[in-house]
Amino acid sequence: MKKVFKGFFIIYFLTGQSIYAQNNAVIDSIKSQLSTENLERKIELYNQIAWEYRKSHPDSTIFYSQKSLDIASDPEMNHMLAKCLNYMGVGHYYKGENLKAYNLYNQAKETALANGDSLQYGHSLNNIGRIYFNQANYIPAYNYFFRSLEVFEAIGNKPAISYGYKSLAEIYQTQNNLSKALEMSLKTATIRIDFEDLSGIISINLEIAAIYAEMQNYENALKYFDLAYEIAKKINDEANLAITKLAISVMETERGELNKALINANEALEFTDNSHNFNLLNKVYFQLGLIYYLKNDYNQAQLYFEKVKSRASENNDITYERDALLYLARIFENKGETDKAYSHFKSYADLKERTENTQTAREIERLESRLEIEVKEKENQMLKLNEETYKEVIRKQKALNNALFIIAGLVVILLTFIWFTAYKRRKYNKILLQKNKQIEEHQIKITAQNKEIKQQNNQLIIRNKTLDDLNNEKDSLLSIVAHDLKAPFSRIKGIAELLRLSGLNQEQEQYVQMIRTNSKHGTYLINDLLDVNAIEIDKEKPVPSGINLKSLLENKAADFIVELTNKEMECHIECEPGQDVISDKLYLNRILDNLISNAIKFSELGSEIILRAGKNNKGFWIVVKDFGQGFTKDDQKNMFKKFKKLSSRPTGGESSNGLGLAIVKTLTDRLNGRIELTSEKDKFSEFTLYFTFLEEA
Structure with missing residues (x-):
């Protein structure tokens, strides 16, 4: 049975926001207590309602947190203001309004500092980290999560500490550091067990199980799934x-x-x-x-996918509707109902384009929001710097005033110190003027620096646009020149063929053959240039499909039967049957075309080529080995660069333009693979390519 999922797909099922719905019974219970006259209790209740609505109805979160914020604005309730601001920020965060959420979290942070509320200060830091995490800006996200955890540990608040560890676990998961993510999640579970947070324990057990599943440790994954199930069963x-x-x-x-x-x-x-x-x-x-x-029970499968499509269409869930259409199309195709299959494939393609456009728009919006937040962060840092400067001036002014009061008292009491007091006053005034002058000069310098930074940013934007235009112009020019050169080479080849058929002597026949050979080499060069350009322009993701490794190697050997026969070479295939993998078939064919072509081109008459392949739990590998001219150490440094001709030369007069291995490296990178070369000059060359399985669409 071929695998259709990766472990992380389980995490998607566990963490997808669409799974969650607010608990109406809990909300109704909280609302029934709102009649209390205790303002502090009323603020807590409004915040609890806001929290329950956050994932399904963030607008309601904003509405109820505004009510708590209105009460907390009373000077007597000011100690709860930071908490209300944090809840308001949560509403905007789940609504996707990151900049508003960022501003509210910053207000909460400053308010918490002013009121000495360490717990809400820690939550503010963690919330700001969440925004950076949501924008894939992982370094500042990690810094904010770590700082918040330090605050939580300093005050010893266990629920907050567990939340801090959970945040770090999530960021480690995004970096594929599963062992560290597991360590953080296990710490979270230990703490939540201590204060008997049953819902939290279920959640973290599911998360631990998902991590183990992604690590392919299915025994432990099932263990934690069972723990989550037993607790959920206990509380119904x-x-x-x-x-x-x-x-x-x-x-x-x-x-x-x-x-x-x-x-x-x-x-x-x-x-x-x-x-x-x-x-x-x-x-x-x-x-x-x-x-x-x-x-292969297509009737039952069709029944459920029809339900998914219908419900997703009603709820405007484009992603599920799209995926359901794809499977329905495949089902109809397998059942031989071609018209229905085509209709569903067409609908799938339309929705796929819509989702891709939507994802692009969201990515642009996310990047713009990230930029705005970074600018805001720098502005806040500058304001803090200015604030500290002003505080220093005020402190010095206060010190000076105190000195003046002391001097005035001494003048009244001790007239003999009048001259000395006047001298000290002039001295202090001079120092103050110098400090003020320094502050003004510093402010002028900062303004000039900001202006210069803005000018440099504008120049950088113009240069980046110019580089993009030049790159696009290069691609267009290369495509035009290559296409325009193909026709003349084809005509030269055709004319040479006509000359050959017209009846020539032996010397003329040799010249015509030279014309045909050079025009053919020129055509090959143009085709390789077009291929390289197309690969660089085409940034589409690989298209996964099922591939039998033995059939792949056999088909490739058959494609080169003419070249192998011409050079009296043999191609041996070493691959066990039933080696099925999931990857991009077109990319693998192109990679093998170039490697096998090179192996034939640089090998002597009567030599042999070996093709091997196999798979394991992590992925699969392919080997192309020849007993030709091999590579020097200098060759191996430059072998994947474009237009770099190496020390070896074709043994049968074939063309070589230095593009084949560059194409191999580019396509292997697209498949997240890697290449290893073992070679001895004038003895052999062995290319080993390692790939991981792609997820089948």
Whole structure:
């Protein structure tokens, strides 16, 4: 059974926001207590309601946090102002308004400092880190998370400490540092067990299970899924029971255990029906459809994917509607219903384009927001610097005033010190004037520096645009020149062929053959130039599909049968049958074309080529080995650079333009692979390519 998921797909099911829905029973219970006359208690209740709404209705979070903020604005309630500002920021954060959230978190931070509220100061730092984390700006995010954890540990607040560890776990997961993420998550779990936060314990157990699944440690993953399930069962939490069973089903599907996956998915469906969580229901339907599809039960799979498509369309969930359309198209294709398959593929392509456009727009918005926040951060730093300068001036002014008061008193008491007192006053005044002058000069210098920075930024923008224009002009010019040169070379080749057929003597025949050979080499060069240019321009992601490694090698050997025969060479294939992998077939073909062509080109008559391939749990590998001229150490430094001709020369008069290995390196990088070369000059060359499995669409 080929794998259709990576471990991280389980995390998607656990953390996707669409799974969550506010607990209306909890909200109604909190609202029933709002009649209290205790203002501090009323602020807490409004904030609790705001927190419950944050993931499903952030506008309601903003509404209720504004109510708590209005009460906290009273001078007597000022000690709760920082907390209210943090909750207001949470509402804007979940609404996607990062700059507003950032400003509110900063206000909360400053207010907490002013009021000595260490807990809310720590939460403000963590919240600011969340914004940077959401924008993939991981270094400042990590710094803010770490600073907040230091604050939480200093005050010994266990719930806050667990939240700090959880934040660090998430950032380690994004960096694929799974061992560190697991360490942080286990610390979180230990703390939450201490203060018996059952909902929090369920959540962190699911997260730990997901990390183990991504590490392919399925035994431990199942252990923590079971722990989460038992706690959810104890408190009758239908939503988390469904989420746990769904995650187990996804993991079993990844492992190819479809019968177990089906049992768990059906249990998840039962719990989801009881919880009335309609967003989660769509995920369960999709999982059931996928299992039946993999079991080749297309009628059942069609039934569930139709449900997903219908519900996703009603809720404007483009992603699920798109994926359901893709599987329905495949189902109709497998059932031989071509018209329906084409119709669904067309709808899928339309939605795919819409989602890609939406993702692009969101990425632009995210980057713009990130830039605005960074500018705001620098402005805040500058304001703090100025504030410290002003405070220093005020402190010195106060010290001076105190000195003047003392001197005035001494003048009244001791007339004999009048002259000395006047002298001291003049001295201090002179120092103060010098300091003021220095401050003014410093301010002028800062203004000039800011102006210069702005000018440099404007120049940098202009230069970047110029570079982009030049790069685009280069690509266009290369494409035009290459296409325009193809026609003359083709005509030269055709004319040479006509001359050959017209009846020539032996010397003329040799000249015509030289013309044909050079025009053919010129055409090859132009085609390689066009290929390199197309690869550099085309930034599309690889398209995964199922590939049989042995068939791939056999087909490639067959493609070069003429070249191998001409040079009396043999090609040996070493690959076990049944080696199925998931990768981009077009990229692999192009890579092997260049490596096999080079192996033939630089080998002597009667030599041989060996093609090997295999796979393991982490990925697969392909080897191309020849017994030709090999590579020197200098060759190996330059072998993947464009237009770099190496020390070896073709043994049969073939063309070589120095582009083949550059194409191989570019395409291997696109597949997140790596290349290793073992070679001895004039003995052999062995290229080994390592690839990880791609996730099948």
